[in-house]
Amino acid sequence: MSNNPNRTSCARNLTLCANAEQASLYVAEQIAELIQEQQKLGKPAVLGLATGNTPKIVYQELIRMHQHEGLSFHNVVSFNLDEYYPIYPEDDQSYTYFMRKYLFGHIDIQPHNIHIPHADCPADAIAQYCKDYEDKIKAFGGLDLQLLGIGRNGHIGFNEPGSSFESTTRLVDLHPLTRKDAQNDFGTIDKVPHHAISIGIQTITQSKKILLLALGANKSTIISQALKGKISTEVPASILQTLPQVEYVLDRDAAALI
Ligand code: GLP
Numbered sequence: 001m002s003n004n005p006n007r008t009s010c011a012r013n014l015t016l017c018a019n020a021e022q023a024s025l026y027v028a029e030q031i032a033e034l035i036q037e038q039q040k041l042g043k044p045a046v047l048g049l050a051t052g053n054t055p056k057i058v059y060q061e062l063i064r065m066h067q068h069e070g071l072s073f074h075n076v077v078s079f080n081l082d083e084y085y086p087i088y089p090e091d092d093q094s095y096t097y098f099m100r101k102y103l104f105g106h107i108d109i110q111p112h113n114i115h116i117p118h119a120d121c122p123a124d125a126i127a128q129y130c131k132d133y134e135d136k137i138k139a140f141g142g143l144d145l146q147l148l149g150i151g152r153n154g155h156i157g158f159n160e161p162g163s164s165f166e167s168t169t170r171l172v173d174l175h176p177l178t179r180k181d182a183q184n185d186f187g188t189i190d191k192v193p194h195h196a197i198s199i200g201i202q203t204i205t206q207s208k209k210i211l212l213l214a215l216g217a218n219k220s221t222i223i224s225q226a227l228k229g230k231i232s233t234e235v236p237a238s239i240l241q242t243l244p245q246v247e248y249v250l251d252r253d254a255a256a257l258i
Pocket of ligand 1: 050051053054081151156157
């Protein structure tokens with residue numbers, strides 16, 4: 001049990017927090033600790049990063065730690081999970097734009113250490129591009145920590161229902177629910193891309209540590225399926241049940257049905 005009254009470690013890999021802020025601060029603390037441990041060893045911290053609403057407070061807290069507590073990101077190497085395809089990095093809806101706005105624009109990460117799938121490459125170059133992305137992760141010895149959100153259909157990254165558990169970085173088709181959930185960002189549904197580049201489920205499951213953060217009541221149904229339901233490619237996040245290095249960090253609303 002943790003000493004923090006706003007946080008309870010329920011099982012080996014489940015941490016329940018009073019609210020979204022507490023859950024996010026807990027995740028940010030773990031990321032900061034990993035970065036600092038690796039700094040002491042003179043090693044890079046290889047982070048898999050997510051976009052969406054879920055990690056925003058985590059990133060805000062990491063920025064605060066950088067600005068007020070001296071947390072440096074000079075040894076951080078980052079790989080983002082995914083990116084819409086096609087999209088230009090400078091488009092407001094791109095994840096390159098998102099990461100700059102919510103994290104990278106405010107910390108001292110070295111620009112050459114930032115990796116986000118570039119979804120402006122021609123269709124016939126994508127397969128090679130995805131292989132190179134995967135190889136780069138391997139060249140750094142794999143991901144030390146993968147931060148995950150979860151889609152309402154159980155997707156992790158943009159690994160939609162039906163994705164193979166052995167999948168690696170590739171071009172994927174977006175599920176109708178995923179496109180609908182992205183509609184607010186793009187304005188109208190017809191502007192939401194039909195495809196994305198996503199690292200694979202195998203790539204994710206090979207991370208040394210995985211933190212799945214879920215916040216809010218609209219994640220409670222899928223969280224209950226992903227944590228307690230059958231392990232099935234129809235709920236991609238269900239594969240995480242089999243992994244000892246996974247920790248689920250949930251606020252009270254997301255945990256309501258477990
Ligand atoms: C997006 C991202 C995912 C993210 C998920 C949940 O489509 N590609 O990486 O985890 O959807 O988004 P949100 O955090 O906004 O609920």
